[in-house]
Amino acid sequence: MEYKDKVTKLKWIPLPRTEKAEALHNPYCGFYSIYRFFADSKIEAVEGIPIEEVRVEPSRQLCLVEINLLHFNETKLTGEALEVVRMIFERFAKLEKQMVVRFLYDWEGKGILSEPKDISVIMNHMSQLAPLLKEYTKHIYILQGLFIGSWGEMHNSRYLSERHIARLARQLYECSGESTQIALRCPNFWRTLFKTYQPLEWVNAFTDIQKARFSLFNDGIMASDTDFGTYGNVGMKDSKSYSEKWVRKDELEFQNQLCRYVSNGGEVINEGPGNDVGPALEGLRKMRISYLHSDYDEKVLNKWKSSKSGVSEAPWREKTAFEYIEAHLGYRFSLEEASLSLVPDKSGRLKTAVKIVNRGFAPCYHKYEVKFVIRDASFSGIYEYEVDTDTRMWMPQELVSLEALIPPEQFNRSSYILCMGIYDPRMDRVIQIANTFSTPDHMGNYKLGNFTVGF
Structure with missing residues (x-):
């Protein structure tokens, strides 16, 4: 299915972010x-x-x-x-x-x-x-x-x-x-x-x-x-x-x-x-x-x-x-940049991209689940997109780029929130991120920014 012409305009407002100076108390470190x-x-x-x-x-x-x-x-x-x-x-x-x-x-x-x-x-x-x-x-x-x-x-x-x-x-x-x-x-x-x-x-x-x-x-x-x-x-x-x-x-x-x-x-x-x-x-x-x-x-x-x-x-x-x-000690993931394409690609999909860096002394040695989530403010519409990445290879001080293509056909409201979550299935734990801009919601996802769409 092609989605071009589905979205006529988009406004992306990223949340400001800085690194917080505190321990995160994540698993295994x-x-x-x-x-x-x-x-x-x-x-x-x-x-x-x-x-x-x-x-x-x-x-x-x-x-x-x-x-x-x-x-x-x-x-x-x-x-x-x-x-x-x-x-x-x-x-x-x-x-x-x-x-x-x-x-x-x-x-x-x-x-x-x-x-x-x-x-x-x-x-x-x-x-x-x-x-x-x-x-x-x-x-x-x-x-x-x-x-x-x-x-x-x-x-x-x-x-x-x-x-x-x-x-x-x-x-x-x-x-x-x-x-x-x-x-x-x-x-x-x-x-x-x-x-x-x-x-x-x-x-x-x-x-x-x-x-x-x-x-x-x-x-x-x-x-x-x-x-x-x-x-x-x-x-x-x-x-x-x-x-x-x-x-x-x-x-x-x-x-x-x-x-x-x-x-x-x-x-x-x-x-x-x-x-x-x-x-x-x-x-x-x-x-x-x-x-x-x-x-x-x-x-x-x-x-x-x-x-x-x-x-x-x-x-x-x-x-x-x-x-x-x-x-x-161990791993420490910090978001450096988050973006959402203002113009759909040739198929009409929107590209979301995040750059993240491990500022810890070591890798995490565990493959976590990473996903982007788009939802409205009331959590009545939630859309999840798995990210193809291996967190075991997020080496210290190396910038990692994460991307996903978002089909916009499910958007039936004008305002949405773009979120990201990292989850450890072994310990059933949300992985904390070293940024001040957001705390994880009740689903364990961090807000990256807000966007509005028009058709």
Whole structure:
């Protein structure tokens, strides 16, 4: 059908927009808190409260849930222990939070002494947990580590050989949900596991192959030149084995490429020049950091809270570095421009176009639904148009153009509102946009502007 001559005139009035200087609290990113449990206890290990009474600050989206299996380091998990794990998962699912889950055997820095002496015990624990990991896939965003080492951080363990890492990684991959990432403690573990010096490429990203689901975490971010042993002293070009740790510059570049498609996060520790505001912002951007611990290291976090952001853009100039970092962890979508063609194309359709940019430190790693919506003020006439785009590829600082052709035959009123919505089907959440011009309506759509039509 052709629509030319249906619309004789159109007036488009875009709403003014500026970026707002505040955190958006969208899914899968931001500051997180830690919650610790023993697998054989229905009481949270730090606060001493029952699992069903655990509370999470409403603005927090991510929770690091540590589950200690120490009391089962020589035997299989009991039915009671598995029920406790279910209760833990159910509690955070009920709170509608995304979990970063870390199973471990040690909270005292005694990894070798605490973990099982036979790797088959760990493998069996993974198998026993598989039904729960798959049942709660929607809420388990990341599994950190491979159950081994001090604090579950993959060091001070008897299972760090290439053969052991490969066995544990494959087992956890098969025992976890298809959309759950598995985070390794250091980049060299990733290279060792997949026997390559090349990070993940787009052709393999977001597929069902094993390496597409393996990401990174770092609990020594900016602690020293090596991030307390996360990196090494070998240049990439001089590396002779996959297991060698590269110098900081090369490891940061590796992470920058790998974490286009998988997440990265952890803790900042050891206050010093390396985590002063300037180097911190540069490092967080380079590593594509999505999430950080909200309570540790307090000296680093307090330094950021007492320092200006150093950013020249107007909305952030007077904000603290902490406020800026909190708002830019992960993804942050900001509308730059919205337009509606004043003249129909040859078929009579109207073209709506939006330019949007991700101002966050990282991509979102999730394919959201994006749509344009045209409605009247009373919501009695609503027309939706899906936008063909992949939000996983909205890379930081890259301008993305979105377009849709609107057939005008349904317009039977003179005044309409053009809106846009971004929606996460996994968590059933509206994605917040970093602009001041509009708040989402009850359908989760943002107003872009008003237009009138004449026939």
